[in-house]
Amino acid sequence: MPGPAAPFDLLPGAADSPVILHVPHSAREIPAEVRAGIVLDDAALERELDHITDAHTAELAEAAARLAGTAPWRFVNRLSRLVVDPERFPDEREEMLAAGMGAVYTRTTHQEALRPADTDPEPLVERYFRPYARAMADAVADRLASTGRAVVVDVHSYPSTALPYELRGAGPRPPVCLGTDSFHTPPGLLAAAREAFAACGETGLDSPFSGTYVPLEFYGTDVRVGALMVEIRRDTYMTEPGGPAGPGLDRLASALATLVETLPVTW
Numbered sequence: 644m645p646g647p648a649a650p651f652d653l654l655p656g657a658a659d660s661p662v663i664l665h666v667p668h669s670a671r672e673i674p675a676e677v678r679a680g681i682v683l684d685d686a687a688l689e690r691e692l693d694h695i696t697d698a699h700t701a702e703l704a705e706a707a708a709r710l711a712g713t714a715p716w717r718f719v720n721r722l723s724r725l726v727v728d729p730e731r732f733p734d735e736r737e738e739m740l741a742a743g744m745g746a747v748y749t750r751t752t753h754q755e756a757l758r759p760a761d762t763d764p765e766p767l768v769e770r771y772f773r774p775y776a777r778a779m780a781d782a783v784a785d786r787l788a789s790t791g792r793a794v795v796v797d798v799h800s801y802p803s804t805a806l807p808y809e810l811r812g813a814g815p816r817p818p819v820c821l822g823t824d825s826f827h828t829p830p831g832l833l834a835a836a837r838e839a840f841a842a843c844g845e846t847g848l849d850s851p852f853s854g855t856y857v858p859l860e861f862y863g864t865d866v867r868v869g870a871l872m873v874e875i876r877r878d879t880y881m882t883e884p885g886g887p888a889g890p891g892l893d894r895l896a897s898a899l900a901t902l903v904e905t906l907p908v909t910w
Contacts, residue, residue, distance in 0.1 A: 650726075651775055653782050654717040656708065661790040662715035662903050663782055664708065665856055666798045668724045669701035677726050677767065682756050693885025694752040695724060697800040698877070699892060704798050706896035711903040715796075718782055720775070724748075725757070727772040729779070730797075730856050733764070742808045746772050752806040780858035787867055794832065794906050797822070797856050797872040798899070802883060805851065814851050818844030818879045822872030824855040827862075832869050832906070839902035843895055844879065869906075873899070 656662070671692045673681070683691060701719050708714050720729060725748060731737045733746040743750025743757070747764035751757045786793035801820070805812030819840045823833060833848075840846050855870035877883050880891035 650720070650722045650771060651778060652717075652719045652721060653778065654708075654719065656714040656716040659790055660713050660715050660903075660907065661786050661792045662794045662796060662906050663786060664704040664715050664717045664796050664798055664899075664903070665779070666697075666701050666704050666717065666719045667729050667856070668695075668697040668799060669699070669719065670721050671696055671723050672721060673723050673726055680758055680762065681725065682758060683751070690884075691751050691757070692723060692725070694802070694806060696885065697798075698885055699881055699888040700798045700800055700875075702888065703875075703880075703892060703896055703899065706892070707899035707903060710896060710900035713904060713907065715903045716782065716786065718779055722771065727767050727775070729772060729775045733768050733772055738810065739808075742810065744808055750808065752808045754807045776858060780860050783858050783861060783868060787865075792867045792869065794869040794871075795856060796899075796902070796906075797870070799852070799872060799874045800877045800880075801852060801874050803876055803878040809851060811851050811853070815847050816851055816876060817847035818876050819846045820850060820852060820872075820874035820876075821846055821848055822853050822855055822874060823849060824857065824870055826866070827855055827857050827868055827870040829869060832871055835905045836871055836873065836902055839905060840873075840895075840898045843875075843891075843898050873902075 704717050727746050731746040737745045747767045749758045749760055749762055783793045821836050837846050852874050855872045857870045861868045881888045
């Protein structure tokens with residue numbers, strides 16, 4: 644699986660847009676040198692990618708950007724989260740370490756071996772995680788400098804049936820789950836998201852996944868940085884676990900575009 648030319652892309656939007664659509668888990672690409680450290684055979688790896696990839700979320704963000712009157716910026720990971728997961732803490736603060744799924748995964752979604760348990764994560768963290776984190780922090784800083792604020796909207800999806808790795812899989816699984824942070828998700832941002840996605844079915848809060856992504860240098864300290872995670876249940880727009888997108892994707896793109904257009908005036 645050869646890697647792409649760049650591990651991530653920052654795709655410019657309107658100069659006056661504070662919004663960054665962050666798409667961290669949409670890709671399946673794994674560079675050959677990283678593949679060599681994964682113990683699954685090719686067929687098992689493809690099955691794992693079907694389960695772990697937030698399929699079609701890059702397409703969703705792209706369609707929403709086209710539809711929005713003021714185009715958002717987009718930060719898109721071009722490598723699979725099986726290389727590194729850019730949304731995890733790279734140290735012992737990460738609760739998913741308990742499932743073998745910190746910044747560098749050693750277990751699969753079904754809690755089978757992905758890498759040897761004694762894998763040193765540092766080389767992958769240094770090669771892939773830290774440059775990604777730096778670039779994302781720079782993108783947020785640029786929006787702050789240009790517009791006075793930044794709003795990171797994380798675009799994710801999740802399976803209709805809980806997978807064994809999920810720490811809170813027993814909770815509600817609504818068509819759209821909104822993940823929040825007590826500091827970075829103000830009421831106006833959450834209300835705008837609820838309204839924008841109302842036509843897509845029930846919107847739930849922080850179940851089965853919670854929290855938001857904010858670069859660490861701004862986290863909990865800079866109120867000008869807003870953040871919201873949008874988790875879309877996969878059966879509403881695609882054939883699970885790794886199949887094609889369906890018509891639901893257009894409806895979701897329209898809803899996400901509505902949210903993007905609303906944010907400059909509601910938050």
